[in-house]
Amino acid sequence: MTATLSKPALKIGPYEVDPPVVLAPMAGITNVAFRQLCAEYGAGIYVCEMITARAVVERHPGTMHMMTFGADEKPRSMQLYGVDPKTIAEAVRIIVGEGLADHVDSNFGCPVAKVTRKGGGAALPFKRKLFEAIVRESVKAAGDTPFTVKFRIGIDDDHRTFLDAGRIAEAEGAAAVSLHARTAAQRYSGQADWTKIAELKEAVTSIPVLGNGDIFSAEDALRMVDETGCDGVVVGRGCLGRPWLFGELEAAFAGRPLPTPPNLGEVAAVLRRHTELLIEHDGHDKAMRDIRKHMAWYLMGFPVGSELRRGFAMLSSMDQLDDLIAQLDHDAPFPEAATGPRGRQGSPGKVTLPHGWLDDPDDDCVPEAEDMHSGG
Numbered sequence: 001m002t003a004t005l006s007k008p009a010l011k012i013g014p015y016e017v018d019p020p021v022v023l024a025p026m027a028g029i030t031n032v033a034f035r036q037l038c039a040e041y042g043a044g045i046y047v048c049e050m051i052t053a054r055a056v057v058e059r060h061p062g063t064m065h066m067m068t069f070g071a072d073e074k075p076r077s078m079q080l081y082g083v084d085p086k087t088i089a090e091a092v093r094i095i096v097g098e099g100l101a102d103h104v105d106s107n108f109g110c111p112v113a114k115v116t117r118k119g120g121g122a123a124l125p126f127k128r129k130l131f132e133a134i135v136r137e138s139v140k141a142a143g144d145t146p147f148t149v150k151f152r153i154g155i156d157d158d159h160r161t162f163l164d165a166g167r168i169a170e171a172e173g174a175a176a177v178s179l180h181a182r183t184a185a186q187r188y189s190g191q192a193d194w195t196k197i198a199e200l201k202e203a204v205t206s207i208p209v210l211g212n213g214d215i216f217s218a219e220d221a222l223r224m225v226d227e228t229g230c231d232g233v234v235v236g237r238g239c240l241g242r243p244w245l246f247g248e249l250e251a252a253f254a255g256r257p258l259p260t261p262p263n264l265g266e267v268a269a270v271l272r273r274h275t276e277l278l279i280e281h282d283g284h285d286k287a288m289r290d291i292r293k294h295m296a297w298y299l300m301g302f303p304v305g306s307e308l309r310r311g312f313a314m315l316s317s318m319d320q321l322d323d324l325i326a327q328l329d330h331d332a333p334f335p336e337a338a339t340g341p342r343g344r345q346g347s348p349g350k351v352t353l354p355h356g357w358l359d360d361p362d363d364d365c366v367p368e369a370e371d372m373h374s375g376g
Contacts, residue, residue, distance in 0.1 A: 010208055010232040012103060013146025013175045015075045017045050019253035020232030021221070021246065022178070022210060023239065025050050025079040025105070028293070033277035036070045037270070038243040042250035045077050050107050053082030053091035067100055068281065075102035079150070080138075081110065083120045084366045085130070089137035096145045103175075104142055106134070108151040108165065111184040113352040119367030122152045122184035123353055125161040129364035132168045139173035146175035150212070150234070153196050155351050156185035159358065162196060166204040178210040178234050187346045188237070197228040210234050216341055218245070218252035237343030241297025243270065264302050265330025271298045275321060288316050301338030303329065 010020035021044035023030060028049070035046040048067065055063035069076040078101040082088040088106070095101050108131070110121030125131045139147050149169040154160035162179055169177050179200050181192035192213025201209045211224050212234035221233045239245045248258045262270065274294065278287035295312040304312075311324050354367050 010210075012045065012148060012208065013144075015045070015103065015146070017043075017232060019044060019250045020210075020225075021045075021249045021253070022077075022232060022234045023047055023246070024212060024234045024236035025107070026236055026240075028290070029240065031066065031278075031281060031290075032068045032070050032073075033274060033281045033287075034243070035073065036277055037274050038239060038246050039070075039073070041244050042246035042248075044246060044249070045075060045103065046073070047077045047079050047105055048101075050079050050081050050110070051091075053080050053084075053088040056080070056091040056094055057087055069101070077101065077103040077105065079105040079107050081107040081115070081120060082134070083118060083124060083130075083368075085133040085137040088134055089141040092138050092141040092145075092147065096142055101145075103146050103148070104138070105148045105150055105178075106138065108149060109178075109180045111152070111187045111351065116184060117352045117354065119354045119357060123155060123351065123357060125151050125165040126155055126159055126358065126361055127363060128161075128164055128168065129362050130366065131165060132172060133364060135169050135172040135174055147173075148176045148178065149174045150178040150180065152180045153183045153193065155353070155358075156183050162200055163203050166200045166209070170204045170207050174207060176208040176210060176231075177204060178212055180234075181211065181213040184351045186348050188344050189346050189348050194224055194228050197224070197230050201229045201231075208232060212236065214238075214341070217339055218248040218258055221249055222252055237341070240343045241294055241300060242338075242342070243274075261334035263330065263334060264304075264328050264332040267298055267302070267334075268325045268328055268330065271295070272321060272325065275318065279318075284317075291315060297342055300342060301335035302332055303335075 010017040023038055023046040025047040030047060030049050039046055051063055051067060080088060080091055092104055095104060107121060108125050115121035116123040135149060151162060151165045153162045166177050179197050181194055181196045197211040208231035210232045211228055211230040215221050215224060215233055215235050216238040224230060224233055244262060251258050275287060275291045278290055292313050292315055299309060308327055315321055
């Protein structure tokens, strides 16, 4: 463990990230309410939901609302998605010029069909010249604001792009790179291949390399750093219904004993606070719809009857929430079953790509423009 802890602190541009932990942007999850909740447990960087570059350029009202940050959020971190170097660079110019964020990340890891079908997300790094142009133009537009790049191993086992993507991002001035150690074809299934993070770390030497995939506990995070030599970790599904994971990560990286996991009463208090923060951000009705999906994650593994679970999943008011919380066994200890994988696993599948996409990796034509939908 000492090897893990003796590493210099992670720096992304001018920002020291201590502990070296980043909350991955997750559609419909990492809004200002959830980020605030996570940040109350531990420091790090907490990235906003994915924002579509075109929606920023065209000032789409829903997207502008999603770009909200808390008063104390520092650095304010945003992830952009797009397929056109000009549009992404223009979005970066707006974000930086109007002081809307302090750090811009870019998404080349999304495996969802509606994104890859247009050549975006995890499909794009296969087009090396286009990828290079996007990073180069974005870094130029960002100026002193750090621009970082997140990608996957590749489209599938026959089309691995991560080493090229890492070297290109480094050469074009990205402040850091993150690797989700799965292919797009794997989606979120199977196991992340951490050996690829170690390979990327050997190939990319002048900027931080962050690892992502299968961090469900503080022990996983230390093990990833130890096994791969990566400079920091990116946590996604592991914190769903478990924002206190960031407190555990902070303790682990500092070499302190981990805090005692919360009992069901304490989890209920966190869940209630999450709901209040959502109401503040989105108003009552949207917040009530939004919090429902978090309920199964918060209650995972606890002894909660099916009828009570159904009540949480169909929540419509704070009074109803308080009534349901009152029926829980507040002393039930945190269950071992709740420490493992959570969130979507799905199954592997063929990646949907534009017609002829794999014909020529050096073709730098911009694919069909992305739609306006931010958030994934």
